[in-house]
Amino acid sequence: QSALTQPASVSGSPGQSITISCTGTSSDVGGYNYVSWYQQHPGKAPKLMIYDVSNRPSGVSNRFSGSKSGNTASLTISGLQAEDEADYYCSSYTSSSTPIFGGGTKLTVL
């Protein structure tokens, strides 16, 4: 099973909004509402930002939101801040009862 497809990089200026896409198939993203998003700063462990497509864990800023349409899920970060600069990974539950990750997207805050 191939990794979910994410853009390698995105960028935005402070205060702007950006969206990161995550494309899979009907056997993963499109088949289940179990998409998660993770933020990872250099040298740190990943942090769960969104789960079940659009749910935020306690403590995660409401500037982070998730959505899904067909086989593509999206993470939107509004009011971009310098601290948002990090790598972002999507993941999805699959028909094999196992998860699959995206290749990761490097977010640069200009």
Added chain:
Amino acid sequence: EVQLVESGGGLVKPGGSLRLSCAASGFTFSSYSMNWVRQAPGKGLEWVSSISSSSSYIYYADSVKGRFTISRDNAKNSLYLQMNSLRAEDTAVYYCARDKTQRDAFDIWGQGTMVTVSS
């Protein structure tokens, strides 16, 4: 404090073995499915293996199937990964992670332990 702490990483020769451990604290370990996720240097995240709360369901990535074995001891609040027949491509930081929803939402991660396979 809810916490996962991995240990057991190190340098091993190709074909060798290593056993990783993950100690859980601050939550009811026996209620959660647990996972191992790895990240090769400069690369993305790769799911490795998962085990259900009672060890009834165990899954592996194709890349490690037949070589790695996941297990847990709920009495000791511990998760394990026995890694045999190690290859250079297994070199990575290995994280243990708690599944919040039983549908692969990993809400608690350890700090990771580095495994280097090299002669």
